[in-house]
Amino acid sequence: MNSILNKIVSQIVVAHESDPDPVQNIATDQYGVQYGKYNGVLALVKCINEGLTEYTVISGTAVIYKSAFWGMSYLKRIILPDTVEIIEQDAFLGCSYLKNIKMSANLKTIGEDAFSDCRSLKRIVLPETLTTIIGNPFKMCNINIINKSPDFKVDGKLLIHGTKVICQLKQPTSIKVPLYIKEIGESACKNNFRLKKLVLPEGLTVIGKQAFLECHALRDINMPDTVTTIDDEAFAGCNFWRFTFPKSLTHIGYDALWGFALLSVVIPSNLHIVNADTLPEETIHNIDDIIISCSPDKSKNNGIRRRFRNLLGDYLYSKVKLINSIR
Helix, strand or coil: CCHHHHHHHHHHHHHHHHCCCCCEEEEECCCCEEEEEECCEEEEEEECCCCCCEEECCCCEEEECCCCCCCCCCCCEEECCCCCCEECCCCCCCCCCCCEEECCCCCCEECCCCCCCCCCCCEEEECCCCCEECCCCCCCCCCEEEECCCCCEEECCEEEECCEEEEECCCCCEEECCCCCCEECCCCCCCCCCCCEEECCCCCCEECCCCCCCCCCCCEECCCCCCCEECCCCCCCCCCCEEECCCCCCEECCCCCCCCCCCEEEEECCCCCCCHHHCCHHHHCCCCEEEEECCCCHHHHHHHHHHHHHHHHHHHHCCEEEECCCC
């Protein structure tokens, strides 16, 4: 990537915040699509023709700018020239009738939510030049990915970068995460209303922000003890009846367990970060029991009881059941 495009990748993310008019010399073509210069390269800035159904991007265009085709609900087909190297954040967000896109053979970067909610898009090709995917560009899609990039791979029902899950493919009803995966990326399986079963591997350490947000049918999950981080809203809107906190957990984010009727919670005795704030108010009234697993040495139980009474508060503590075994 040349120096100009390096600047685009680093600056375009913050351009709207730092500069009210980051694109210069804007001109509109006969189809109602605006182009301009951005740091010396040609960028497709915005489509202002709400009725546009098909479009071929002008050759020489290097960037499909942030939100360029956002909400263009009539758009069905688009052709990108091989000069396009960046598809920015939200570029085709909400193009619900987009069925066909010819990708640039020299594409290097796809931004977050670039194709989110493109519900009619069934297939997309990731070219061998692709090196960067930011977040999950394919939320709420039912898509097959043909991957040609050596930096990514498709393994079963998942698109993967290294040891990180980027996104799911075709909204599966069950997912078995490969053994080598260390991180479930932000929004990786968000809004999969069909997902019922999730198998996570030992060795997984991070479950990212909104990773399984609004997976309403998800009830069957194992939780590896190697997980250290469950980020904001990671499981919000799921439908677990029982949740087991991993022994290695060091961070649980805001509303990570919001919005479902937990009946049982399992907490290891060495887990100090779980408290009344960890369990949302609308959740705790459904809980029948809180199981704290502890050492077989019963002489230590009184200390464990006192500590968890301070952590959980009287209402939740009244539901605690100690068990003298180690998971």
